[in-house]
Amino acid sequence: MSNTQTLVAASPPLTQTALLLHAPRTRYALTDAHPVPALRRRDEVLVRVTHVGLNPIDWKSADFGFGLPALPAVNGRDLAGVVVALHPDAPDAPLPSASASASASASASRSTEDGARTFRVGDRVFGPSTQYRDARTSAFQSYAVTQAHCLARVPAGLAPAAACAVGVGAVTAMLALGSSLGVPLGEGGFSTRGVAVGAEGEEPAWGRREQPGSVFDKIGSVFSNIFSTPRPSKPKAGEWLLIWGASAVTGFFAAQFALLAGMRVIAVVDAQRHGERLRSIGIQHIIDRAVPADAIAEVRALTRGKLRYAIDCVGQATAQHAIDALDTAPATQTHIVGLTGLPREAPANVELCVVPIKTFHTNPRVGAGLTRILEDLLARGKLVLPPVEVLDGGLGAINDALDRLRRGEVGGGRLVVRLEAESGAGAETTADIPVVRLEADTAAQTAENSSA
Numbered sequence: 001m002s003n004t005q006t007l008v009a010a011s012p013p014l015t016q017t018a019l020l021l022h023a024p025r026t027r028y029a030l031t032d033a034h035p036v037p038a039l040r041r042r043d044e045v046l047v048r049v050t051h052v053g054l055n056p057i058d059w060k061s062a063d064f065g066f067g068l069p070a071l072p073a074v075n076g077r078d079l080a081g082v083v084v085a086l087h088p089d090a091p092d093a094p095l096p097s098a099s100a101s102a103s104a105s106a107s108a109s110r111s112t113e114d115g116a117r118t119f120r121v122g123d124r125v126f127g128p129s130t131q132y133r134d135a136r137t138s139a140f141q142s143y144a145v146t147q148a149h150c151l152a153r154v155p156a157g158l159a160p161a162a163a164c165a166v167g168v169g170a171v172t173a174m175l176a177l178g179s180s181l182g183v184p185l186g187e188g189g190f191s192t193r194g195v196a197v198g199a200e201g202e203e204p205a206w207g208r209r210e211q212p213g214s215v216f217d218k219i220g221s222v223f224s225n226i227f228s229t230p231r232p233s234k235p236k237a238g239e240w241l242l243i244w245g246a247s248a249v250t251g252f253f254a255a256q257f258a259l260l261a262g263m264r265v266i267a268v269v270d271a272q273r274h275g276e277r278l279r280s281i282g283i284q285h286i287i288d289r290a291v292p293a294d295a296i297a298e299v300r301a302l303t304r305g306k307l308r309y310a311i312d313c314v315g316q317a318t319a320q321h322a323i324d325a326l327d328t329a330p331a332t333q334t335h336i337v338g339l340t341g342l343p344r345e346a347p348a349n350v351e352l353c354v355v356p357i358k359t360f361h362t363n364p365r366v367g368a369g370l371t372r373i374l375e376d377l378l379a380r381g382k383l384v385l386p387p388v389e390v391l392d393g394g395l396g397a398i399n400d401a402l403d404r405l406r407r408g409e410v411g412g413g414r415l416v417v418r419l420e421a422e423s424g425a426g427a428e429t430t431a432d433i434p435v436v437r438l439e440a441d442t443a444a445q446t447a448e449n450s451s452a
């Protein structure tokens, strides 16, 4: 399908500015001659990218050479922008023979949908790309293609730069809780397990007994599909959840979704730097991370040794600390989700879980369910967003920004690169974005931190 056949507000150009990775361990290179990605399926929309949120994967993938199915690669996982074109076979699309100008005016009232998701040209949207194998969906380009169920609307009054910091962190957090641990999500108690392929109790494949170690660390959730979950669990309200590294954007969202589900959250973080922010979202138990043995002892005392659920946001070493805080009674099944890595072995009663991140795009019912929850909570102001630091300079600013992530200089928020400013309702103003200069205490960074 060529771009000229799409339903557009104003014809997108054939080529665009993009950031290409030509080889691992090289700098991203800017080009202004990259093809604008084509819409191939009726459930896809073309988004003009206005903001890019930077994630650890953006530099790790380049430095360690994973998640690069083809070179040159287009990376970038979090974007916000404006819907500029729909597929001609989308519901209500005009005949492909319509002229560009006729299409332009008609498109304002047209929509496309996938399952429950419907978008119109001109909608301001955000979302994570979980499809690194499909570079059309990546964020480091001026135009990206996204499946409708993977997009959420930016609610009125929310700056796109702030929305841009939500996608990867919130979706990962929801899948860690909902799919890996069985926690009901959002105020309606949405169950990702309930709508997943191989629904609850039918080998959802999100946990396993053994880890393939560093290989898993590199290819992440790809491996999750070949293992089976021994015993799906369902935490009850009032159940403890330990989040090691809850200052991470993902941990920050996980804490909020767990609290919404009625769980009691314990956060292990740099208490001095992040304690106040985490207390402000309702976490009652903040434990300092400085001496892991002390933190483990404190968690065990607080939970009387009965902790059954944990999420680690940092790496293998801290995941081990979290496991050491779990209930050791052989008859008690416990569960840990490792976002970045897990130890090779664990006691027999510990289920080692990964995040089935792919289900966000492979299963429209999962994607649509999660994006709808996000829209709902954001529109009602029920989700506290992480701080963002907005950087100008377009795609060309990304290399230097990623260097700051590499050096561990950014903690507790997202760097967001602005490709173009927005105007109109919801456009950013200095008042409505929690803009900060994000700086971590690099002297306090541990070796495990930089290797995670």
Ligand SMILES: NC(=O)c1ccc[n+]([C@@H]2O[C@H](COP(=O)([O-])OP(=O)(O)OC[C@H]3O[C@@H](n4cnc5c(N)ncnc54)[C@H](OP(=O)(O)O)[C@@H]3O)[C@@H](O)[C@H]2O)c1
Pocket: 055, 056, 057, 168, 169, 172, 220, 221, 244, 245, 246, 247, 248, 249, 250, 251, 268, 269, 270, 273, 289, 313, 314, 318, 338, 339, 340, 355, 357, 410, 411, 412, 413, 440, 441, 446, 448, 449, 452
């Ligand atoms: N599996 C998946 O599908 C998936 C999806 C998304 C992310 N991830 C991974 O999950 C991890 C977190 O991502 P993110 O974007 O949420 O992170 P982030 O916002 O960049 O934050 C990382 C946080 O980790 C904290 N930290 C570092 N060392 C620590 C330690 N020893 N103990 C406790 N906390 C520590 C840092 O604290 P300070 O601020 O105090 O330095 C920082 O706040 C990354 O490794 C990322 O690659 C995996």
